[in-house]
Amino acid sequence: MVGGSMGVAELEHGGRLQQARARFPGAPEPFIDLSTGINPVPWPVPALPPAAWARLPEPGEEQALRQAAAKAYGVADAAMIAAAPGTQLLIQLLPRLFPQREISILGPTYAEHAACWRAAGSLVREVENASALDDAAAVVVCNPNNPDGRWHSPAMLQALADRCAARGGLLVVDEAFADLEEEQTGCSGLLPHPGLLLLRSFGKSYGLAGLRLGFALAAPERVAAIRAALGPWAVSGPAIAIGVAALDDAAWRRAASVRLAQDAVQLDALLSAAGLRVLGGTRLFRLVQGNGPAWFDRLGQAGILVRCFSHRPSWLRFGMPGNAAAWARLEAALG
Numbered sequence: 001m002v003g004g005s006m007g008v009a010e011l012e013h014g015g016r017l018q019q020a021r022a023r024f025p026g027a028p029e030p031f032i033d034l035s036t037g038i039n040p041v042p043w044p045v046p047a048l049p050p051a052a053w054a055r056l057p058e059p060g061e062e063q064a065l066r067q068a069a070a071k072a073y074g075v076a077d078a079a080m081i082a083a084a085p086g087t088q089l090l091i092q093l094l095p096r097l098f099p100q101r102e103i104s105i106l107g108p109t110y111a112e113h114a115a116c117w118r119a120a121g122s123l124v125r126e127v128e129n130a131s132a133l134d135d136a137a138a139v140v141v142c143n144p145n146n147p148d149g150r151w152h153s154p155a156m157l158q159a160l161a162d163r164c165a166a167r168g169g170l171l172v173v174d175e176a177f178a179d180l181e182e183e184q185t186g187c188s189g190l191l192p193h194p195g196l197l198l199l200r201s202f203g204k205s206y207g208l209a210g211l212r213l214g215f216a217l218a219a220p221e222r223v224a225a226i227r228a229a230l231g232p233w234a235v236s237g238p239a240i241a242i243g244v245a246a247l248d249d250a251a252w253r254r255a256a257s258v259r260l261a262q263d264a265v266q267l268d269a270l271l272s273a274a275g276l277r278v279l280g281g282t283r284l285f286r287l288v289q290g291n292g293p294a295w296f297d298r299l300g301q302a303g304i305l306v307r308c309f310s311h312r313p314s315w316l317r318f319g320m321p322g323n324a325a326a327w328a329r330l331e332a333a334l335g
Helices: 018-022 050-054 059-073 087-097 112-119 156-164 219-230 239-245 250-273 293-302 325-335
Strands: 081-084 104-108 122-128 136-141 172-174 196-201 214-218 277-282 285-289 315-319
Touching: 018 104, 050 239, 059 214, 059 239, 081 087, 081 219, 087 112, 087 172, 087 196, 087 219, 104 112, 112 122, 112 136, 122 219, 136 156, 156 172, 156 196, 214 219, 250 277, 250 285, 250 325, 293 315, 293 325
Parallel strands: 104 122, 104 136, 136 172, 172 196
Antiparallel strands: 081 214, 196 214, 277 285, 285 315
């Protein structure tokens, strides 16, 4: 699709439990959804004050959310933070706000990036090797990458952002899965940078995807343009209240990272024992190679949904089981 007036075609995504139940009508319930990279043990949401639901958020409340995000993500000034109802909206908005004639996307990766830039009229070049980005003026990189967990150092990305800025372009780094990868370092310390824009997902790390909350991190002038495009009250009162409290909860974030790191080791062992080759991943998902269609059907019949890829039929992505019962059912299905 080309042209800013055209929409983005619906792409494959995880989490389609209604489709799974229709495809596997005899599967046992409850269906276990391992098709997404969402923390299966969410941050414990407290009771919210009635005002969070009953009135529009005050500007000071939205400012408190941006300050909490700045602190959590290591950004010096909340003027470099824009809050949005999910990073997907930001992915669709960026090509309209910062148009590029041509953009290179390091893949295979989250397909919405390419789809949204194409829908806005950009010539999209999808490459699989970072060395192919040397001559690009505009680039999208997911770090760590979805679905294989590939990671690029801040030094490499700073050099890439410098080259993009020198050519009048932009480097978009999608850090949707970076929050819990504590041994790694994101790129927030490079801001403000004229050629760099970061995306951070709240719902994946905190297990609250239905809340719809995400952030763009960039130089103040870019953030101002994003906030102006989103307009007032872009984020709901409940999302602000929950976001501020959760982002301030560094102890919960550290504990979740440790737990999920242990879960990743356990899941890798289960998958390897079943004859699947672990290709990589993050603390929130693992990517394997094997007879993808056969395993997808076998697990689906057992009431377990995993993520398959039409462009890589041998790949499957597994999210983390959230409790002992889910682990037991997965182990039995893989056995």
